[in-house]
Amino acid sequence: MRASETLIPTLRESPAEAEIPSHVLLLRSGCIRQLASGLYTWLPLGLRVLRRVEAIIREELDARGAREVQMPVVQPAELWRESGRWDVMGPELLRMQDRHERDYAMSPTHEEVVTDLIRRVVDSYHEMPVNLYQIQTKFRDEIRPRFGLLRAREFLMKDGYSFHLTDESFEKTYRDMHDAYAAILERIGLEYRAVEADAGNIGDSESHEFQVLAESGEDLVAYCPDSDYAANVEKARALPPRREQGPAQTLTRVATPGRRTIAEVSDLLGLDASRCVKTLIVRGAREPLVALVLRGDHELNETKASRLAAVAAPGTVASDTEVEAAVGCSVGSIGPVDLRLPVYADESAAALVNFVCGANEDDVHLTGVNWDRDAAAETVDLRNVVAGDPSPDGKGTLAFTRGIEVGHIFKLGTKYSDAMQLALQDGSGGEVSLIMGCYGMGVSRLVAAIVEQCHDAAGIVWPAAVAPFDLHVLALDYGRSEDVRRVASAVHDAGVAAGLDVLLDDRDERPGVKFADADLIGIPLRVTVGARGLRDGVVELRRRTETESVRVPIEDALARIGSGELL
């Protein structure tokens, strides 16, 4: 393809709205343009990348028995009402009406539609299992779209759904899809981790996220360098410590006038923050308020807290006035001793002996506090893990990295099957609700994640597997040199004959502009054809990953490109 015949509007400067590398570079390289907040147009170059990523996804899924379908984006509200999500979803579900004032949703996901499809189409358990996927535009009215393609409102997603009679059948497909996701990311050449994740509101059991490692990632991943343990920090656990040993000290009241924070109290007492506990009061599910106790140097993990049956979801910290009314002191002086609320202590706090806590009386704290003797609590996992915590598999300590969630697979169980009456006879006289799996991969987000990981100061460095073109022919002096035109065309044709996608820069631009654009666009292999080189009978080869070009005799270059050996 000739550059003069396509639209690649590169930008010399960064648009003001873009902050992170993928957003800046996708805009500057002419891959995308923003229409409005969270809405992007894919230009020819970007669309080629998107299509190549899609192709890889299709190949890996098809190879594992998933079958592609295409479901409607606009969906009748009655299906959403049937599942209960019309009322549950909130404003991120974009709603609209047709001319008859019937309600519709612009679909953020397709559980309802696919469940409805299966119950209409599948008549017998002999047809099980079924595994379908589609690659389609989704719309979620995000509160705050940001980071370009990484959190857009309209985006391209691969969403897959599987249906099973038995857990064994589900587990096999889940593993197959897990393998497919790993294979996709490996083919692209990304550094990633499959991590244990919290399933959010959607599932009730295990789920895995596929996190592409990048500084700009919104997710924090805890992993163990010495084992394969990795988990989203929302979910990550540490090996619970054993109860400390040592003789119990006497419970003692100490005056702590004006000291409210853990730092102030531990400073006053000359102790480490880890010897103190902090007590947070949150809204309860069964009772109005519940107390959560953490070691002073630890932070509450809100996802874990919300998962406690006794805690109202979403987790909400009680207001200062609520606390004072219930406990009789201000927030800085709460403690588990004689506290008339249900108390849940994090494993690390529960392991302490002779610790410090608030006395439920302003300006007073207690020292020498011990569980069982002085206070009672149920032990649970409540905190965010920190670097250096022992890995839960006992094989080392945890470290952190940031990631971009490009895939998430989970077990849905029978949530939708039950709500929408999707069941089959099981062959032995009974009837079973089908077990569902759900497999999402953000295709447009994946493109952004690739750029986050594959760029340098000059521009994008596309991995060969997804590059918009394989070969970039830079024809310098194109308009003025018949020789350049002839050789550049020959190089172009040799590439095409070898099955490559070739971009020929035949624009009437100065060399510097062409070089800069080529770096920005990031095509893996570049051949520079210029009058200067042709006088010596050479063209120049350079990979985008390298800094030096190699002068190669014209005939050699043609032969090597034609043979495909350069890829």
Next chain:
RNA sequence: CGGAGUGUAGCUCAGCCUGGUAGAGCACUGCCUUCGGGAGGCAGGGGCCCGCGGUUCGAAUCCGCGCACUCCGACCA
């Protein structure tokens, strides 16, 4: 939705504080020179200065109300 910031030429921005009828660089058009890492000269074109209202003899500039975009937070399959 809370907090912060920004809206001036296609892009990046100055001008605003201290009101007097709009600028630079790049991009674009024409001509000349140049031609291997974003050239130079000359001559041009291009602006409801985000919108509406107010103050004023006069508003890009001051005030009010909107809208849009961005960032932080909350939120988020």
